[in-house]
Amino acid sequence: MTQIHATALVDPGAELDSSVTVGPYTLIGPHVKVGAGTTIGAHCVVEGRTTIGRDNRIFQFNSIGAIPQDKKYAGEPTELIIGDRNTIREFCTFNLGVPGAGGVTRVGNDNWIMAYTHIAHDCIVDNHTTLANNTTLAGHVHLADWVTVGGLTGIHQFVSVGAHAMVGFASAVSQDVPPFMLVDGNPLAVRGFNVVGLRRRGFTPERVAAVKQMHKLLYRQGLTLEQARGGIEALTQDIPEAAADVDMMTRFLASATRGIAR
Helix, strand or coil, X not given: CCEECCCCEECCCCEECCCCEECCCCEECCCCEECCCCEECCCCEECXXXXXXXXXXXXXXXXXXXXXXXXXXXXCCCEEEECCCCXXXXXXXXXXXCCCCCCEEXXXXXXXXXXXXXXXXXXXXXXXXXXXXXXXXXXXXEECCCCEECCCCXXXXXXXXXXXXXXXXXXXXXXXXXXXXXXXXXXXEEEEECHHHHHHXXXXXXXXXXXXXXXXXXXXXXXXXHHHHHHHHCHHHHCHHHHHHHHHHHHHHHXXXXXXXX
16 A cells, blocks of 8 residues: 555546655645655645656655746646656655756756755756755756756756766856866856766776867867867767767767856
8 A cells, every 4th residue: 555644645637656655744745646655754745647667756845846846837737747766855845847948857867966056947957866955946947967066056047967967066057067067166167077976986097088189189278169079079989988078078069058157
């Protein structure tokens, strides 16, 4: 049987797997779906058209699936989709999407999301990210796989942060952050590349060397962005095993809409 505390209020229309646990005084709305093994702590509100996957740990005092903080929103049937095996600590706020921009806020799998994190409408948080306390994502932010964000950091709407990038403590992120880079500050500055993170994830010395060269081309040789992109594309000739990393970087640079952090 689903383990629902006697003081919790679960709407009859909600769809909860039989292995879901719901803590005291939690409210779950009629359009909510929760997958197997997920635990929802005390004093949470889970509402809206929210789908939560398997084996998530949602701690106490969270607001999941509330309407977006967008004056244009007029009650349209938008969504929040959360994947599997995420840890969501206390006092987080995840909002539904808004129409005209996909209408879906997405959180992927295996993310470690600390207290007081805000994920606004239409954000996309991919997989294996770490968001420290008081991370604030404005609308339409995209965090790619393995991004780490330091505490007390704000990320401007429509900003993209590339895979394996790391954002330091108390930063103001208003431009796109390329993959692999290490940034911090207000105003934001690129301090290097995330060599420790790459080694922890099994990057070979050759791949790390390719990322180091990408950083050098972008930030240390006084090149224009187009010149740097050309040099990055040529790296596959010398380091063929880094082809996927080079491709990810070139695609990111080509699609950056807010200019890259320099």
